[in-house]
Each structure stands twice: as structure tokens, then as C-alpha cells.
Amino acid sequence: MAVVGVDTGGTFTDLICYTEAGATVVKLPSTPDNPARAVLEGLARLGLGPRKVLHGSTVATNALLEGKGAVTAYVANAGFEDVIAIGRQNRPEIYDLTSRKEACLVPEALRFGVPGRVSAEGKVIEDLSPEQAWQLAQAVAESGATSAAVCLLFSFLKPEHEKLLGQALAEAGIAVSLSSEILAEFREYERAATTVANAYVAPVMDAYLGELEAGLSEGAPLFVMQSSGGLVTAPVARREAVRTILSGPAGGVVAALAVGKAAGFDRLVTFDMGGTSTDVSLLDGMLSMAMEKHIAGLTVKTPMLDIHTVGAGGGSLAALDAGGALLVGPRSAGADPGPACYGKAEGLTVTDANLFLGRLCPDHFLGGAMRLFADRLPPLFETLGREAGLSAVEAAEGIVAVAEAAMERAIRVISVERGHDPAEFALLSYGGAGGLHAVSLARLLGMGTVVVPRHPGLFSALGMLCADVVKDFSETVMLGSDKVDIFELAGLFGSLEEKAREGMAEEGVPAAKVVLERQLDMRYRGQSHELPIRLVADPFTAFHTRHEAVFGFKNPRAVIEVVTLRIRARGVTEKPVFEQSEHRVAAVAEAAKIGEKPLVWKTREIAAMWYDREKLVPGNRLFGPALVAEASATTFVPPKAEALVDGFGNLVIDTRVG
Structure with missing residues (x-):
């Protein structure tokens, strides 16, 4: 029996299990139509009955971003029904005359006002009767809403009116979120928006977690990662799903702090590049927290890790804009159909560019468990290059450069724009695609050290075990x-x-x-x-x-x-112990060398040695150009960079050699 960490992403689902015998990992394509299916299949592949499952999920995030949540009603004091639509009246693009506000998650027909009023001192000015609450519940039920967010003025001081409405709505068969339970704080709009977000995603999360729990081994409890970097039981996550909006990315940041501190790196910029997006965070000896985030037109106010996200991942699609300039993301190929090299689609992605440039090996992708169709790429890159006025190689390198520019901007947001010099931090890279871009990105930011932990493509799943x-x-x-x-x-x-x-x-x-x-x-x-x-x-x-x-x-x-x-x-939970090896061997064993293959670097073809990371040992030194392959990811050590395997098995790359 063991504890299993699970991270469901837009492209892959990752599982990692630590036992006395070491780590067992599984990485398989996600199943967007039913994310629980990939999780249960991954648990079956592990071949063990878990004692506990710790899960990071994008279900709540996707429901918000894709508009696939419950039909939600908003219940407020009479005369305040439109607070959720008015918001703070901020204009993020103040000089854009064509800018339009995002559509409100709750349309006007589903906003309801009720009698009753509580003062700013918590005293009842006007009462709310059970009959009035019942009438409201019937009106909400007849509107077609299946979930309701109740947010009354100063209910955080006196929640009785909200509780009365909640009881009536529940009896009418409506899922209920009360602001006095979700966010018992002042600031009416933020409290309303957070409660609406919860009401919108909670039924989706409830159905998902219910199916997942039903498929688990009998007696194996399910815990869910919150945006704050802490775990809660599945029943709490079902009721307060808004707290899981950054569930998956939070796991990686928690693991980064634990692994970084063990290896002697207290000041880190985390760089998580997955299939759909890239998440970055700055850690100055501790987790960096934020209290609110703007998502899908709403200001969600719950404790969360300070993570900045951009739509640039391995599966981000390349395109040309109206002026012929190359764009990458935010649209993604996802898990199905995936990048062109997966064999189904024609759209080119960052993963396709890396494979075309020789930075991925078709025989070692996912440890050889997944075939890549490299022969499909030359004509597709030639077509894109012709349309952009570039050669096929220039088009591929252009995709990589555009993606890296977006990621560089993201890191500057959490560092330079907040008074931090990136050069004073190490870049801890993970995610299935992170190792291919980490050194180039560090050089753009003047960072001298890159750390690539073991199992980088499953690192967020490891974070579940560290929380x-x-x-x-x-x-x-x-x-x-x-x-x-x-x-x-x-x-x-x-x-x-x-x-x-x-x-x-x-x-x-x-x-x-x-x-x-x-x-x-x-x-x-x-x-x-x-x-x-x-x-x-x-x-x-x-x-x-x-x-x-x-x-x-x-x-x-x-x-x-x-x-x-x-x-x-x-x-406080039991966590994996990161043991440091005292034995060091500088020379790389021949068994760890896969062989020399060509790759493209700055439009020129050069030879690079490929290594099997599973056969590298502490003390080994690798000199760029080199590529390190493992089951969950590939790490690119470019020319004039040097990698050292430290005592914990991390690849510590010096970006400034030569």
C-alpha cells in the first residue's frame, strides 16, 4: 500500500508513487472528455492499491475558462442584483476604444433580489421571512438554474438570512454556495464574484470527484490540492471548488520549494512548461502567496500561490497573424488530436518544432511508450516557412523563439516588475517541455544556474506528496x-x-x-x-x-x-525524504551514452551526444551540446553550457561556461 500523487494536465496525466523501493511513475495522455478515466487507468498501470490518493486537477479551471460550468443564479439584496456585472468598473485596456468587457458569468435573467437587510454593524434593519425565501427558491428553480450563489450585504457579520435562503434553495433541488461560508470578508463585489465562481464550478467538481472516488480502491481516501498549496479532503473540495482553481500548478511550486531547499537553492524562479501552458512563480525562501486572481471575467479572492500563467506550452499552436507575423499560442493542440507529430493533426506546435530541430528523439518519447511521426513534419514546416517568407528551419526556430519570448515576459512579470533581479535566482525547470527551453530562457534573463529535478515531467504530481x-x-x-x-x-x-x-x-x-x-x-x-x-x-x-x-x-x-x-x-503530513548520495563519479559511463545525433542550433546543424538520465550518477558532468532523455521529459544542454548531476540526482546546469 502506498501514497500516490496525481496531476491532471491539459495534455498528460501524471502519477508518482514513493515507496521504500524508490519512485514509480506513470505518464499517459489525458482524457479531456472524462479526466477521471486517465487517472484510474494510471492507477491501474501502477499495479498497486493506494493507501491514499493526493490529486491536483484542472477540472475547476477548465470549467471556468471554457464556460462549461453549471447554469448559475445570483441572489443578492433587492436593488443590488447587478453588482456581479458592474464589478469595479475597471478598464484593463484603457486606451483601446474597441475593448469590451467579458460577458458576465450570470446573465441578467438569472440575477435575483430578495428583501431583508443587515447593517454595517451586523444589525438586522429589515427581516427576511421563510415565505420570502421559499418564493425566491421557486423562482430560481423555474429559471432553469441548477446552482445558486447567495451574497447578501454584510452577511459575514450576520449570516442568518443567507442560511435561510440556502436551506430553501437546497430544498428546491438547487446546489447552493453561500458567501458567508465561501468568503466571510468585506468587499461586496469580490465576495460575490468568488461565490459565483464557486457556484459555477462546484457541481462539475462534485461530479468529477464522485466518479473518481467510486473508481478508487475501497477505503483509499482522496485528497485534492488547493490553489494555496495545501491539501483538503474530497468532500471539502466538492463544496469549495473555487479553492482548487490553481490546483495543478500549485503542486509543482510546492515540490520546487522542497527539492530546491534540499539541494541548497533557497531563491528560485520556478518554470513549469507543460503541454498547454507555462506557469512561473518566484520563491524567496518560502512560498509566495496572493489573495486574488482575475479569471473568466471574475475576481476570485481566495488564498493562492502567486503563479503567473501564459498560453505557451509544448502543444501551443503556431500561426501567422494578418500581417504575416509568427504567433505561438494561446491555442493548444491538447491531448487529442495533439501536435502534428502525434500522427493525427496538421497544426504545428512547439513540440513539433523541437522534434524537427533534433531536440527530441522519436524513439525515447515517454520512454519509448509513445511513437512520434517525425516524417510528417518537413512538408508542414516547408509550407509554414513559405507562407512566412522563411526556410523550414527558420520557421521551426522562429516558433521556439516566439514561445521563449512569451515565457521570458512571464518571468519578468514576477521578478523584474516586482523589484527582483532574476540573476540572483536559480531557474528550477520542470514540466514535460521545460528542460528543452530552460537554459535559453535563463540566458535571456541573465540567470547563471538552471536546476532540472528528477522526473521533471511528473514534478507537479510529486508536489502532492510534499504538501x-x-x-x-x-x-x-x-x-x-x-x-x-x-x-x-x-x-x-x-x-x-x-x-x-x-x-x-x-x-x-x-x-x-x-x-x-x-x-x-x-x-x-x-x-x-x-x-x-x-x-x-x-x-x-x-x-x-x-x-x-x-x-x-x-x-x-x-x-x-x-x-x-x-x-x-x-x-503536517509525512513527506518523501530526499536522500543525498555521497559517492561522486565525474566520468559518464558508456552505458549512459545513447549516441551522437545531429541537431539544429542557430540554423546550423551540429552534433550532440544523447544521454540516458536513468544511467547517470551523481558527479557526472555533461558538456553541451547534449540532450538528456528520460521517460517524462528531455533536457537540452546547449553549446557553452555544462551540466552536473548533484547528490540528489538533479541536473544543475551552469549557463555561463565559456
Whole structure:
């Protein structure tokens, strides 16, 4: 019996199982029509009955992005039905006269107002009767909606009206999401948008996880990765599916922190290039968190890892725009039909370009388990080149260059634009396609070190095994530093701590394994957004210091508002142990050399040695140009770069040799 980590992506589904005998891995094409099928098939291939399954899923993400969620109604106070459509009235493209706002997830016909009102102090101004709640439920049921988001003014202070509506809607057969349960905080629009997103994706997630649980070994519990980098049980993920929007990418970042720290790299930029997209994050000794993200026209506010995503992956399709310029992504070939070299489609992708340039080996893709049709590519690249006024080779290298430019911009967003110099960080590369572009990308950013961990194509699945069980709790308090002292602040966490301990008990975590992390959202009075500050001995001084670091100034004489109290409850889990080998061998064994083959580098054909990563040992040094093949990925060490296999089996590449 073993614990299995599972990551479902747009192109591949990855499984990894760590036992005393080592790691067992499975990588197989995803099944977009029913993602559970690939997961269950992968578990069957492992040939064992798992004691526990830890799962990162894109089901909630795809339901939002593809508009395939439940038909959702929005219930608000009478007169506030259109808050979800009005939003913040922000214009992200302020100078674009043709810019149009994304369509609201809830059309006007499915927005409902109800009587009843709670004041900003949490007092009932106007009551809501059971009869009025029942009438509303009937109207929602007759509208054709199958799910409802209920968001009433100041319900985070007094949720009784929401609970009454929730009961009536549930009795009418409607799936219900209450804002007082999903996000018990102030800011009406963000609370409404997050609750709507949950109502939209929860029925889809519920059906998916139900089917997956039914196919698991009897008694094997299913845990799901949240966007925050922590696990929750499947029942919680079913109810609060909005917390899993970044489920899959979060796993890779969690694994990167664990592997990076073990190998001595505390400052990392993570680079996860999969089949459909690329996800990047910056880790300065710890996980980087964000509190909200704009997805499908909604501002989703839940704790999540600070991950930036671009539509550039191995399966990203190349095309020419109206002016004849080469574009790559965001459209993807997906798992089916996939890149042209998979044998079904005609559209060219980044994977096709790498194969055409000699940077992939048809005989070693997925460890030889999947055939690539390299002979289909020359005429397709010749056609694309002719249309673009390029040779076939120039067209292929152009696809790679355009994709790398998009990924470079993504890393600059999370580093340079936030005051960090990428040269001070190592680039930790994973994902099935990451190793093919990591060194070139690092050179564009002035980064001297690239780390490619073992099993990079299954790295996000490893992250599931490195994660703790996590639940987040919050409460809006709105207290000024002129009216509350530090001791009173600490005492206010009492009720939240009780909720946190009860929540972890529901997750089956023993009290001795629970760690509570306390945080305050603070701002100067008059500001509209907060900074998160850990509850330390003097949080007010800590806020002044943090404010100066972020914004360049502080105002010690100003009143500080404590807006929201937060507790993150972590249930510490058993994790894989990364053991370092003390034995080093510099020379690469002949058995690890697959052979020398040609590849294209800057339009010239050069010879490169291919290596079998499974046969490399700590201390081995590889000099570019070289390619390292393994079951889940291929790593390209270009000319004037040198790779060292460290004691943990990571490939540590020096990008600046020569």
C-alpha cells in the first residue's frame, strides 16, 4: 500500500508513487472528455492499491475558462442584483476604444433580489421571512438554474438570512454556495464574484470527484490540492471548488520549494512548461502567496500561490497573424488530436518544432511508450516557412523563439516588475517541455544556474506528496491602532483558532500535527488595499517596515487599520525524504551514452551526444551540446553550457561556461 500523487494536465496525466523501493511513475495522455478515466487507468498501470490518493486537477479551471460550468443564479439584496456585472468598473485596456468587457458569468435573467437587510454593524434593519425565501427558491428553480450563489450585504457579520435562503434553495433541488461560508470578508463585489465562481464550478467538481472516488480502491481516501498549496479532503473540495482553481500548478511550486531547499537553492524562479501552458512563480525562501486572481471575467479572492500563467506550452499552436507575423499560442493542440507529430493533426506546435530541430528523439518519447511521426513534419514546416517568407528551419526556430519570448515576459512579470533581479535566482525547470527551453530562457534573463529535478515531467504530481493538509479561516474586524492594542489583537484570534482546530479535526488531522499560522491584513486609514503581516510581537511596527519596503515610504504617525484576521491551519503530513548520495563519479559511463545525433542550433546543424538520465550518477558532468532523455521529459544542454548531476540526482546546469 502506498501514497500516490496525481496531476491532471491539459495534455498528460501524471502519477508518482514513493515507496521504500524508490519512485514509480506513470505518464499517459489525458482524457479531456472524462479526466477521471486517465487517472484510474494510471492507477491501474501502477499495479498497486493506494493507501491514499493526493490529486491536483484542472477540472475547476477548465470549467471556468471554457464556460462549461453549471447554469448559475445570483441572489443578492433587492436593488443590488447587478453588482456581479458592474464589478469595479475597471478598464484593463484603457486606451483601446474597441475593448469590451467579458460577458458576465450570470446573465441578467438569472440575477435575483430578495428583501431583508443587515447593517454595517451586523444589525438586522429589515427581516427576511421563510415565505420570502421559499418564493425566491421557486423562482430560481423555474429559471432553469441548477446552482445558486447567495451574497447578501454584510452577511459575514450576520449570516442568518443567507442560511435561510440556502436551506430553501437546497430544498428546491438547487446546489447552493453561500458567501458567508465561501468568503466571510468585506468587499461586496469580490465576495460575490468568488461565490459565483464557486457556484459555477462546484457541481462539475462534485461530479468529477464522485466518479473518481467510486473508481478508487475501497477505503483509499482522496485528497485534492488547493490553489494555496495545501491539501483538503474530497468532500471539502466538492463544496469549495473555487479553492482548487490553481490546483495543478500549485503542486509543482510546492515540490520546487522542497527539492530546491534540499539541494541548497533557497531563491528560485520556478518554470513549469507543460503541454498547454507555462506557469512561473518566484520563491524567496518560502512560498509566495496572493489573495486574488482575475479569471473568466471574475475576481476570485481566495488564498493562492502567486503563479503567473501564459498560453505557451509544448502543444501551443503556431500561426501567422494578418500581417504575416509568427504567433505561438494561446491555442493548444491538447491531448487529442495533439501536435502534428502525434500522427493525427496538421497544426504545428512547439513540440513539433523541437522534434524537427533534433531536440527530441522519436524513439525515447515517454520512454519509448509513445511513437512520434517525425516524417510528417518537413512538408508542414516547408509550407509554414513559405507562407512566412522563411526556410523550414527558420520557421521551426522562429516558433521556439516566439514561445521563449512569451515565457521570458512571464518571468519578468514576477521578478523584474516586482523589484527582483532574476540573476540572483536559480531557474528550477520542470514540466514535460521545460528542460528543452530552460537554459535559453535563463540566458535571456541573465540567470547563471538552471536546476532540472528528477522526473521533471511528473514534478507537479510529486508536489502532492510534499504538501500539508491546509485550511484557511478569516474574519473581518476593522479595528484602528488608536482603539486596540497588541494584546487585544492576539485575543481576537480565539474564535478563529477554535474554528481552525475544528476544521482540521474534520480533515482527520491529529491535534498534535496541527500548526496555526496567524496573519493580519493591515493598512493606513484611508487606504483601499491591505498588506498581509504575520502576527509578531509588534505587528504595527512590522507593518510600517513592510509598507516602506513595498511602497518606498512609511507614516509612523498615521492610524493603522487591522482589516481582517487570518489563520492558516496546517496539518503536517509525512513527506518523501530526499536522500543525498555521497559517492561522486565525474566520468559518464558508456552505458549512459545513447549516441551522437545531429541537431539544429542557430540554423546550423551540429552534433550532440544523447544521454540516458536513468544511467547517470551523481558527479557526472555533461558538456553541451547534449540532450538528456528520460521517460517524462528531455533536457537540452546547449553549446557553452555544462551540466552536473548533484547528490540528489538533479541536473544543475551552469549557463555561463565559456
